Amino acid sequence: MTLDQLACFVAVARVGHFTRAADEIGIAQPSLSRQVAALEKDVGARLFDRGTGAITLTDAGEALLPVATRMLEDREAAYRQVGELNGLTRGRLRLGATPSLCISLVADVLSRFHADHPGVELHVTEAGSRTLVTKLDQGELDLALVVAERTHGSTGLSLTPLLREELVVVSSVDKPPLTRRGSITLAELASEDLVACHDNYDLRIALDQAFAAAGLHTHTVVEGAELDAVLRFVACGIGVSVAPVMAALHYPGLRTTRLTEPQLNRTVSLARRANHAPSPAAVAFHALLDDAVAEVTTRATARLRGDG
Missing domain, CATH: 3.40.190.290 (D-Maltodextrin-Binding Protein; domain 2)
Structure with a gap:
């Protein structure tokens, strides 16, 4: 049993579809299927019922899912701890942003972040604010740039207004x-x-x-x-x-x-899960984001003044 196999299993369990799960975690669908098959062979039980039009967990899959999820979260915790010790020489930052913010803020900030911390993997999800909030709640993102007005009613989030x-x-x-x-x-x-x-x-x-x-x-x-x-x-x-x-x-x-x-x-805000301390990568990203917001706000103000 490997963590990569567990990651494939959890992805399929979450989306209920092999091809979409493969797209989500960035591997080819045949490779994902082989990983799941190897895991089923290792545990000695089928993990999914592959019925027509639907893929559901078997009893064995239901039993394995929370254990696999915890093991993957432990891996992420280990990466964060190593990142703290090694000055962000490795690790991963999973960022979500709305399409307009990807255009206006994310590219500049990620460029600076990558230059400062080239060993940190960057994963970006582009979606609407409600979808990003859901992904934060489910632990699929570390940070998200959202429109605060579209997050009303969301619980368990820490929102930091940016502009x-x-x-x-x-x-x-x-x-x-x-x-x-x-x-x-x-x-x-x-x-x-x-x-x-x-x-x-x-x-x-x-x-x-x-x-x-x-x-x-x-x-x-x-x-x-x-x-x-x-x-x-x-x-x-x-x-x-x-x-x-x-x-x-x-x-x-x-x-x-x-x-x-x-x-x-x-109102553009930076969102994260309130009951989870931000990783060093998330803290470093936030610092760069504050600088970028100040710069782009100055440019936007000048544009409006010139057009007005």
């Missing part, structure tokens, strides 16, 4: 300005051709709620894409959209216009 960020209207620099003023109202925005992210994005949910609260109907010309694609579509002149100002900074083909009546903002 209050303004949502702005983005349009193509190759098109005429949306307004002669330095701002556009939500009602005026509703009359524009909109390019929208898919409907489970934090950003999309906030915007839909704002339009609904104002009783406004919109005309969406493209929807369902990831944020990076949405911003590129806008830069090409297909329509306009709404984005966090930090994300807009990374696309030179975009013009930003302040949104008013109402102004939309969000």
Whole structure:
């Protein structure tokens, strides 16, 4: 029995599917199947019932799962302790972030972190805030950059506010300005051709709620894409959209216009499990994150002042 075999077993037990489990832990599906088969041979029992359309744990699998989970957590604890002794020369940081924060903050911070601690493995999960909170609760992430307004009702989390960020209207620099003023109202925005992210994005949910609260109907010309694609579509002149100002900074083909009546903002926070002390890698990442937030906030403020 090896820890790699146990990791494969736990992954399949968690997602109920061999291929998705292999994708999640980053190995080929045949390799994962061989690891599980070797484990079943070692313990002398089938661990999964492989029925049509569903994979469920056998009684033996149910008995093994909590033991395997504890063994894997012990391995992570050992990595953390060694990391403390060796000055983060090894270990792993599992980070989650929303798509807009991956665009605006994560790449810069991870680049600096890797330069300082090249021996630490970095694993990044890109998802909405609610999904990231669930993964934190389940012990699948060490830290997550989330939108605080989307985490209400979550228990067992420690949230550290990082910044209050303004949502702005983005349009193509190759098109005429949306307004002669330095701002556009939500009602005026509703009359524009909109390019929208898919409907489970934090950003999309906030915007839909704002339009609904104002009783406004919109005309969406493209929807369902990831944020990076949405911003590129806008830069090409297909329509306009709404984005966090930090994300807009990374696309030179975009013009930003302040949104008013109402102004939309969000709070970006760093989340972790409250009952677990942060690892040395997590502490080091947080320190670099604070520096990056200060820098990008200065740039965002200058951008808004220039466009306003």
